[in-house]
Amino acid sequence: MTETEAQRQKEIQQAEELLFAGPQALGFVKGLFQGHFVSDWVMPYPRIAVGQQVELDKTLKELREFLGAKLDPVAIDRNADIPREVIDGLGRVGVLGMTAPAEYGGRGFTQMANCKVLEEIGRRCASTSVFVNAHHSIGIRALLLFGTHEQKQRWLPKLVTGEQLGAFALTEKEAGSDAANVQMTATPSADGSHFILTGEKRYITNAAIAQVLTVMARTPLPGKEGKTSITAFLVTPDMPGFEILDGRMPKMGIRGTATGRFAMRDVEVPKANILGPPGKGLKVALTVLDFGRTTFGACCTGAAKTCLELAVKHANTRKQFNKTLGNFHLVKEKIARIAGNAYAMEAMTTITASLIDRGLEDYMLETAMLKVFTTERLWECINDAFQIYGGSAYFVDLPLERMLRDARINQIGEGSNEVLTSFIALVGMRG
Incomplete structure (x- = not known):
């Protein structure tokens, strides 16, 4: 392991420790990994006041x-x-x-x-x-x-x-799943009043339409020559040196979103714009992504319910061999699977959100599980609905082809499912 790799690994470990260092550090899912079922966190089923x-x-x-x-x-x-x-x-x-x-x-x-x-x-x-x-x-x-x-x-x-x-700017050419490998630099000015940010970000949703961006950049560690850590900054696009390189990157799905690239060329950002403790930007990033994965699950749940609505409607009206499609066993099986997935997705989203609302300090595993489960189940729901519609689903006069294109990014964005699956196993077994 190189010195740079060792430093990144240390930053990730420190961020995890800083995130949830309180008395509830065990967490609900971590408890399951260790053979403990803390029923108070999930029973009775949570309800909004x-x-x-x-x-x-x-x-x-x-x-x-x-x-x-x-x-x-x-x-x-x-x-x-x-x-x-x-x-x-x-x-x-x-x-x-x-x-x-x-x-x-x-x-x-x-x-x-x-x-x-x-x-x-x-x-x-x-x-x-x-x-x-x-x-x-x-x-x-x-x-x-x-x-x-x-x-x-x-x-x-x-x-x-x-x-x-607003926009959240973490991703770079060399910093995707490897969030600790941010290369954008933030150098303190001689008088200490501001930081000079230089580098590029890409695949940033809302980049070209945001007026306030949370930007992660690498800052030097005071008193440790050559050592750096990640700090979060509040940046506005009117700062001299901020440049949109591509405001709307053409893409397969979610085409309505303004996904873009931008550069910061010696942008002076006031010290007062530091968000959270200096050098603890990875903690900020990981916490934010946990919240984002929860609502990610909610978005997928909504789309799954649309799949169910479309599938039932078509199965009850489309006839083949003098029968509506709903009379065929394999169609029933697909509809039942869509319904079961939607039910599980909604329950999992609700429980995970309730853990956050009730003050559980460690929910990294829960949100990672939610994101993996709901994005993969939605893909399955869309495919099942697609098959029920047959060839007609392939054409643009129905929403399913758009839903299919839109859903593909879900298994990649906000942490790829492969990385999150490995994270769940590694952190869970580590305890």
């Missing part, structure tokens, strides 16, 4: 009416753009600041309630659900969790309404 459920029901009603009137997934896919009218409408409904505290203009919803909102959007348009996830669940999540009161007062009021949009 009555008062918030009433507010959530009103929000979902308003959201459904808005989406039904203004959201056109076909046009979003065709034009590779989510209209500003849609973004503004989501802001008015409160979707873009669901979990932000009321004092900053947010709705103060729990993660469970937030997941119900993302599920509703995921039923209709993957591009829009990914946009919301990128803005709220990871884009401004670091600010919500690690920002100072002054930082929150400055940035959140416009972010929670959608007047400004």
Whole structure:
């Protein structure tokens, strides 16, 4: 192992230890690995508090009416753009600041309630659900969790309404699954008032439309010559030296999202824009991604329910051999599998979100499991629905071909399923 590799491994281990060093460090799933079932965390089945459920029901009603009137997934896919009218409408409904505290203009919803909102959007348009996830669940999540009161007062009021949009910038050419291999540098100025950021980021959702970006960069460790660590910074695109290299990278699916590349060429970022403790950016990144994977599961659950709705409708109306498709055993089997998957996905998402809401400190394994399970089950659901429709599903007048293209990224984004599966086993067995 080279010195650089050893340093990255140490950073990852330190981030894990820093994330969950409290009295509940065992975690629910880690307990299962060690033969302990802590039933209090999952039983009885979690429910949203009555008062918030009433507010959530009103929000979902308003959201459904808005989406039904203004959201056109076909046009979003065709034009590779989510209209500003849609973004503004989501802001008015409160979707873009669901979990932000009321004092900053947010709705103060729990993660469970937030997941119900993302599920509703995921039923209709993957591009829009990914946009919301990128803005709220990871884009401004670091600010919500690690920002100072002054930082929150400055940035959140416009972010929670959608007047400004957020993005989370971690990925680079050499830093994908290897999150600790960030190469973008942040060098302190001579007077210590700011840092000079240099490097490039790619595959960043909302990069070209965001006004506030959480950017990970490598900073020198004070008193340790040649040693570096990762620090999170709040960056705005109006800073001199910030350049969008590709605002909308053409891609297979979720075409409505603005996935882009940008460069920072000697960009001066004030020291006051450091997010969280200096040198602890990996902790910020891992925490944010855990939250993002939870709502990722909600988006997939919504899409799975759409698969079920489409499959049942077609099976009850399409006839072959003088019978509706629903009379054939293999079609019944596929519909049952879609229904079972959707049921399990919803339950797993709800329980995982409730662990966060109830204060479980260690939920890395739970969110990793949720992300792997829901993304793979959604792929199976879409394929089953596709087979029930047969050749007609392959054409663009039905939503299934778009859903298939949109869903493929789910097993790669926010941690590839292969890496997360290895992580689950390694961390679980390590205890």
